[in-house]
Amino acid sequence: MAESAAPAGQDTEGPAFGAVTAIGAATAVAPSPARAGGPTLLEVLRELDTGPRGLTEAQAEERLVRHGGNILPARQEASWPRLLVRSARDPFTAVLLCLGLVSAVVSAWGTASVILLLVAVSCVLRATGEHRADRSTASLRELVATTATVLRRAEEDAPPTAREIPVDELVPGDVIRLGPGDLVPADVRLLRAGGLTVHQSALTGESAPVPKSADDTPHGTGADGAPSVRTAPAAGAFQQPQWCFQGSSVASGSAVAVVTATGARTRFAAAHVRSSTDREPSAFDRSVQGVSWILIRFMLLTPPLVLMANAALRGRGLETLPFAVAVAVGLTPEMLPVLVTTCLARGAALLARTHGVIVKRLPALHDIGAVDVLCLDKTGTLTRDRPVVDRALGPDGRADPAVLHWAAVNAWWTLQLADLPEPDALDEAVLDTADEDALVAYDGVAAVPFDPVRRLATAVVRAPGRLGVHTLVVKGDVQAVLERCALGDDERERLHAEATRHADAGLRVLAVATAARPARTRGYTPADERDLTFRGLITLRDALAPTAADALKVLTDRGVGVKILTGDHPGTAARACRDLGIPLTGTDVLDAGRIDTLTDAELPGPAARTTVFARCTPEHKARIIQALRSAGHTVGFLGDGVNDLPALRAADVGIAPRDAADVARESADVVLARKDLTGVAHAVRAGRHASGNIATYLRITLSSNLGNVIAMLSAGLLLPFLPMLPAQVLTQNLCFDAAQLAFAHDRPPASVLRRPTVLRPRDLLRFIIGFGVLNAVADLATFAVLAIALHGLGSGDDEAVFHSGWFTENLLTQALVMVLLRAGREDARGRRAGPVARAAAALAVIGLAVPPSPFGPALGLTPLPALYYALLTAVLALYAAGLLAARARYPRRRL
Numbered sequence: 045m046a047e048s049a050a051p052a053g054q055d056t057e058g059p060a061f062g063a064v065t066a067i068g069a070a071t072a073v074a075p076s077p078a079r080a081g082g083p084t085l086l087e088v089l090r091e092l093d094t095g096p097r098g099l100t101e102a103q104a105e106e107r108l109v110r111h112g113g114n115i116l117p118a119r120q121e122a123s124w125p126r127l128l129v130r131s132a133r134d135p136f137t138a139v140l141l142c143l144g145l146v147s148a149v150v151s152a153w154g155t156a157s158v159i160l161l162l163v164a165v166s167c168v169l170r171a172t173g174e175h176r177a178d179r180s181t182a183s184l185r186e187l188v189a190t191t192a193t194v195l196r197r198a199e200e201d202a203p204p205t206a207r208e209i210p211v212d213e214l215v216p217g218d219v220i221r222l223g224p225g226d227l228v229p230a231d232v233r234l235l236r237a238g239g240l241t242v243h244q245s246a247l248t249g250e251s252a253p254v255p256k257s258a259d260d261t262p263h264g265t266g267a268d269g270a271p272s273v274r275t276a277p278a279a280g281a282f283q284q285p286q287w288c289f290q291g292s293s294v295a296s297g298s299a300v301a302v303v304t305a306t307g308a309r310t311r312f313a314a315a316h317v318r319s320s321t322d323r324e325p326s327a328f329d330r331s332v333q334g335v336s337w338i339l340i341r342f343m344l345l346t347p348p349l350v351l352m353a354n355a356a357l358r359g360r361g362l363e364t365l366p367f368a369v370a371v372a373v374g375l376t377p378e379m380l381p382v383l384v385t386t387c388l389a390r391g392a393a394l395l396a397r398t399h400g401v402i403v404k405r406l407p408a409l410h411d412i413g414a415v416d417v418l419c420l421d422k423t424g425t426l427t428r429d430r431p432v433v434d435r436a437l438g439p440d441g442r443a444d445p446a447v448l449h450w451a452a453v454n455a456w457w458t459l460q461l462a463d464l465p466e467p468d469a470l471d472e473a474v475l476d477t478a479d480e481d482a483l484v485a486y487d488g489v490a491a492v493p494f495d496p497v498r499r500l501a502t503a504v505v506r507a508p509g510r511l512g513v514h515t516l517v518v519k520g521d522v523q524a525v526l527e528r529c530a531l532g533d534d535e536r537e538r539l540h541a542e543a544t545r546h547a548d549a550g551l552r553v554l555a556v557a558t559a560a561r562p563a564r565t566r567g568y569t570p571a572d573e574r575d576l577t578f579r580g581l582i583t584l585r586d587a588l589a590p591t592a593a594d595a596l597k598v599l600t601d602r603g604v605g606v607k608i609l610t611g612d613h614p615g616t617a618a619r620a621c622r623d624l625g626i627p628l629t630g631t632d633v634l635d636a637g638r639i640d641t642l643t644d645a646e647l648p649g650p651a652a653r654t655t656v657f658a659r660c661t662p663e664h665k666a667r668i669i670q671a672l673r674s675a676g677h678t679v680g681f682l683g684d685g686v687n688d689l690p691a692l693r694a695a696d697v698g699i700a701p702r703d704a705a706d707v708a709r710e711s712a713d714v715v716l717a718r719k720d721l722t723g724v725a726h727a728v729r730a731g732r733h734a735s736g737n738i739a740t741y742l743r744i745t746l747s748s749n750l751g752n753v754i755a756m757l758s759a760g761l762l763l764p765f766l767p768m769l770p771a772q773v774l775t776q777n778l779c780f781d782a783a784q785l786a787f788a789h790d791r792p793p794a795s796v797l798r799r800p801t802v803l804r805p806r807d808l809l810r811f812i813i814g815f816g817v818l819n820a821v822a823d824l825a826t827f828a829v830l831a832i833a834l835h836g837l838g839s840g841d842d843e844a845v846f847h848s849g850w851f852t853e854n855l856l857t858q859a860l861v862m863v864l865l866r867a868g869r870e871d872a873r874g875r876r877a878g879p880v881a882r883a884a885a886a887l888a889v890i891g892l893a894v895p896p897s898p899f900g901p902a903l904g905l906t907p908l909p910a911l912y913y914a915l916l917t918a919v920l921a922l923y924a925a926g927l928l929a930a931r932a933r934y935p936r937r938r939l
Contacts, residue, residue, distance in 0.1 A: 085258070085286070088233045094217035094302060096235055097204045098195035107215035114214040114230055114306035163381075192229040193221040195300075218303040226294045231310045232301035234258035234286050239297035239493070244282050244289070247312070247686045247705065253295035253468075257285045259497050281311070282687065291686065291705075312686060312707075326696045327414040327678040327802065328407035334805030335742065339376065342750070377745045379781040384738055386788040391734035399726045400702075400717030408713035410738070411697040412680055413731025415604055416800040417672050418724065419665070419691070420682040422610045425721055426596075427586035427620050431473045434551055434583040441542060447580035451556045452478030453486060454519040457503035461491035468494075470554065473584055489514055490568045499524045504568050516559040518573055522581070525555035529578040543581055550619025552584040586620055593624050595721035602728060603799040607655055607672075609665045609681075609691070614658035621656060628655060636664040647671040666690035678800060684708055684719060699724060729797055736796035739803055741787040744865050746812040748780070748858050751819025758824060759850075765843045769904050772851055779890050780858050786883035790866070815865070818930060819857060822923040826853040829915040844906040848895040849916075851905060855891025856920060859884040864927045 089095055099107070144159035192211050195204040196218070206221060211229040214220070219235065222228065228242070234256060241253035282289065288301065291312040307313060377383075388410065392403035403409045420426075436451070438444030455471035456478070487506040494501035500520035507515050518525060522543040526536050543553045557576035599606060606626075610617050614633050621628050632655040639647065639657070644667070651671040657664065665681070669691055672679045681688070681695035684704030692698035692711050700712035701719035709715055716723035759767030768776075830849045862884040894900055896907040 085233065085235065088302065088304065092217040092302060092304065094219070096219065096300075096302075097197060098219035099215070099217050100197045100200055100202075104196060104213075104215055104218065107217065108213060111215060112307055113212040115212050159376075192226075193223075195219040195221070214303055214306055216303055216306060220301055220303060222288075222294050222299045222301060224294055224296055224298070228288045228290055228292045228294070230290050230303045231305035231312075232288050233304050234288065235300045235302055237297065237299040239495075240299045241295040241297060242288055242292050243295050244292045247282055247289055247291050254283060255285065255495070256288060256297075256299070257495065257497060258299070259285070326407065326411045328410040331410075331414075331803035331805070335803060335808060338805055338809055339746075342753075377742065377749070377781070377784075379784055380742070380745075383741055383785060383788055386785070387734040387737050390788060391730045395727060395730045399723060401723050401727050401730075402702075402715040403713070403727075404715060405713045408697045409727075409731045410735045410801075411678065411731070412699075412714060412724075412727050413733070413735040414678040414800050414802045415680040415697060415728060415731075417605045417607060417677045418599065418680045418682065419607045419609050419669055419672075419695070420721075421684075421688075422608050422612060422617050422620050423586070425682060425719055426589055426592045426608070426624060428589055430469045430587055431552055431584040432587045433473050433477050434585045436580060436582055437542075438580040439539065439578055444580050447556050447582060448474065448477060449482065450517050450558055450579050451519050451554065451582050453483060453505060454501060454503045454517040454556070456480075456483040457486065457488040457505055457517075458491045458493060458501045461488050461503065462493040470552065470584060474582065492568055492570055492573070494520065498570055498573075500528075500570075500573060502568070502570075502573055506563070512563045514561045514563050516561060516568070516572060516576070518557045518559075518576055519554055519582075522553055522555040525557050525576070526578070528573050529557050529576045531578060539578065539581075546581070546583050547613075548615045550585070550613070550615040550617070554582040554584070556580055556582060585623070586616070588620070588623055589720070591720055591722045595725050596624060596626065598725045599721065599728065602725075602732075602797065604728060607657065607668075609657045609660045609668060611660055612658055614656065617656045617658050626655065632656060633658065636660045639664050639667060644671065644674075648675040651675070652677070662687045662690045666694040669694040678802065680724070682716075682719075682721075682724065683712075699727075732797050732801045733792060735801035735803075736792035737787045737790050739801060740790070740792065740866055741784055742803070742808060743811050743815075744861050745780070745784055746808070747815035747865075748819055748861050750812050750816030751823060751857075752854060754816065754820035755823030755827075755850075758820070759827065762827070763846070765846075768847055768850060772847055772903055772905070775903055776851060776854055779855060779887060783859075783862065783883040783887040786862075786879040787866075789879040791878060815861075815927070815930065818923075818926055819861070821926075822857050822919060823850070823853065825919045825922070826850060826916065829912065829919055832911075832915060844904060845908065848900070848905040848908050849912055851903075852891045852895060852908065853916060853919070855887050856916070857923060859888040859891070860920065860924055860927065862887070864924060865931065 083091070141160070141163050144156050144163060148156035148160075190211060191208045192214055193206055194209050194214065195206055197204050204219070214230050220229070220232065222232075222240070234240070235258055237256055237258045240256040242256050243253050281287065288299075289312060290310040305311075385406065388403075388406040391409050392406060395401045395403060395409075433448065436444055436446075436448035438447060451474045455474045459471065485508050488503070489506055490504040492500075492502040492504075498520070500518055502519075503517045504514050505517060507513070518528065522540065526540055529536070531539070543555070546553050556579040558579055559574075559576045561572070596606060608617055608621065614635055618628055618633050631653060634650060634654040634657050636657055636659045638650075642650065647667060648671045651668050652675055657668055660668075665683075665688070669679050669681055673694075673696065679695045680697045680699055681691045682699040683689075683692055684701050686705050686707055688700075688708055689711055692700065692708060697714060698712040699714045699716065700709045701716045702709065703718070704712070714727055716727075756767050826849065830846055862880055866880050894903070895905040900906060
């Protein structure tokens with residue numbers, strides 16, 4: 045019945061087999077890549093120094109002392125103080141902290157208080173996120189059995205007895221029994237098995253149970269050892285029938301097995317250890333590092349320049365230190381940590397509320413917005429976890445509905461007579477196309493169910509009106525069926541070639557045959573499967589996920605390239621792509637075996653050009669992702685099994701569905717409501733929304749701040765007094781920063797959502813220098829306006845008037861920058877005033893109202909003459925025209 049264990053032309057998912065690892069007197073044995081089935085049963089027993097009767101109690105106690113208990117390795121969580129210290133290691137946070145401390149030293153208490161408060165909030169938010177991530181091991185315990193039935197002997201010559209023991213007392217060499225519903229307590233090699241199928245979803249993500257057997261014959265090969273039509277030569281470790289692994293569970297049947305690895309040596313534990321290692325910096329981390337170093341260079345350079353210029357040209361000493369610190373603070377986007385957290389938190393909350401997508405690590409929302417390559421498996425995302433019938437073909441290759449009818453008879457009566465709990469995926473696909481009334485018209489006589497060695501299932505029925513005759517209906521692997529049919533060699537080779545052609549085209553292929561036998565009362569056995577009449581072939585294809593085509597189009601339109609990393613045969617994966625409208629050429633499909641011949645330096649080129657990577661192991665997936673990242677791509681990976689952990693860790697952002705293996709879900713950065721590309725598309729949109737607002741904030745704030753700093757340095761050299769008092773700088777910065785928080789609530793233009801949003805430090809530096817110089821020109825023009833308005837500086841009130849005039853002009857130009865640079869190059873006509881426009885209006889009102897208000901004198905400000913406002917209007921009009929002209933010339937991709 046379980047023909048779906050190895051689809052046509054398909055390599056199953058799973059890592060390549062590991063080597064034998066010596067562990068003292070006993071040996072932890074794993075399958076070897078040298079041959080498909082790994083070590084033989086005899087070799088395993090010799091390596092483990094055990095036998096089918098199990099260990100003695102003395103041997104078990106000695107091995108338990110030597111190897112330790114069968115428990116998962118614990119992971120120590122970092123303490124809160126350590127997390128807080130670690131969060132302060134970010135360069136930007138460290139510079140803010142230094143500026144706050146310097147401000148306190150020079151008695152600029154207001155500046156120091158604001159900066160240190162923002163640093164504390166940033167550190168607490170980051171430490172909280174890391175603390176949540178450190179709790180990822182708790183759910184692992186739920187996947188591990190608590191007791192096991194073990195065969196042990198009191199003495200060497202005593203017969204073995206079965207008893208229940210805690211799983212943490214299991215040791216390599218123990219012989220255990222498994223039954224339906226049991227969790228596999230360790231990595232084991234089967235000694236005997238009967239009708240055994242195992243759920244491995246916690247390890248591989250596959251939903252259907254996998255058949256297992258104790259036979260040393262490699263799964264999916266014919267009598268001569270050649271690969272069958274339905275299975276490619278090198279199946280993965282989790283698909284080898286002789287091996288079961290910790291974290292899986294028994295779906296049906298029973299078995300006796302020998303324990304080969306326990307504790308930290310199991311594949312389950314090894315995957316968890318790999319997932320616990322430190323990850324490489326993500327796209328967000330790299331962007332923050334780049335932007336931070338830009339700010340650090342400016343801020344470290346500014347105070348010495350101010351001090352040296354004032355000392356050389358004006359003879360001022362350390363009394364200008366508070367002003368120098370204020371200038372450095374003026375360049376700093378103090379609200380950056382708060383605004384970033386607000387943007388990401390709002391986007392994550394909306395995503396969870398409307399689409400059920402959970403962002404576990406806030407920076408991951410930026411990362412998924414920056415993703416330009418999404419890597420994923422085929423099953424469950426592009427295709428569903430079940431096949432559908434494609435065609436039924438007679439011996440002549442033409443459509444023949446009778447073939448499908450006989451296949452359905454076999455599936456129905458095998459299910460009924462073999463007392464199986466449910467049909468396997470291929471039988472279910474066949475039965476979906478059948479008329480149930482036509483099936484029950486037959487009388488079921490007997491069934492010889494499927495097993496992975498014969499690769500056949502046989503139903504014996506009595507057809508209506510045919511008394512005294514039993515009809516054998518045989519269905520299964522093409523090669524196995526053809527070997528049992530009464531056919532000439534040429535005809536058998538022709539039919540096998542026809543089946544191979546369909547398999548190479550990405551279809552699963554089953555053969556159907558029948559035979560009429562005189563009715564009898566004795567039972568039927570596999571020996572009766574001979575001299576059959578070949579009826580034809582059933583081809584099946586993967587059912588496409590209903591939302592996959594639309595989601596792929598959305599992702600493509602948004603500049604996200606999709607790459608398929610699968611364990612399937614190349615033809616199977618390529619067919620699914622073609623069915624979904626993904627154009628492929630001969631160079632777009634690459635067998636993972638080719639990857640093994642490439643060095644890490646050679647891999648980025650082929651990785652970027654290829655769309656489908658077939659026959660991938662977990663190690664292949666991780667290498668491909670690392671190669672794409674080294675080529676400058678921001679990579680997301682969607683996976684759901686323990687075998688996907690290396691790739692989840694290697695990607696900039698790991699994505700897993702909610703029903704994934706617990707350890708995979710806990711290691712992911714983003715958790716989807718279900719394994720559906722639509723959820724990824726929603727997450728990409730939300731990430732770009734948040735990242736676009738952050739990028740706009742940085743561009744506008746830094747360019748405006750840089751212009752102010754240039755103007756302050758120039759004014760400091762031209763004027764006999766400080767161009768602005770430290771309190772005025774701080775007030776101006778707080779007003780501007782408060783207005784900039786509106787970007788956390790803004791709705792960015794559609795152009796932001798059409799391409800990956802990446803904060804490129806070089807592009808950002810060019811932008812802030814270009815527009816910063818333009819802002820400084822406007823400030824210098826304001827100086828000329830002030831000189832004209834005051835008819836020459838020199839009166840006793842000149843200093844206060846200058847401070848007031850520049851204070852007003854600064855806030856008005858910053859309001860203009862917010863409105864004009866926010867929309868990028870898109871026409872904003874017809875759009876209602878959003879939060880940014882309202883915040884800019886409020887900023888302008890503050891700039892005009894504060895100097896003549898009662899608060900003005902407290903800040904050293906005074907009312908301005910009417911002529912100043914008239915001249916300032918002309919300056920602002922010219923500044924706006926300059927901004928619009930510069931924005932039109934600036935490359936679209938950098939806005």
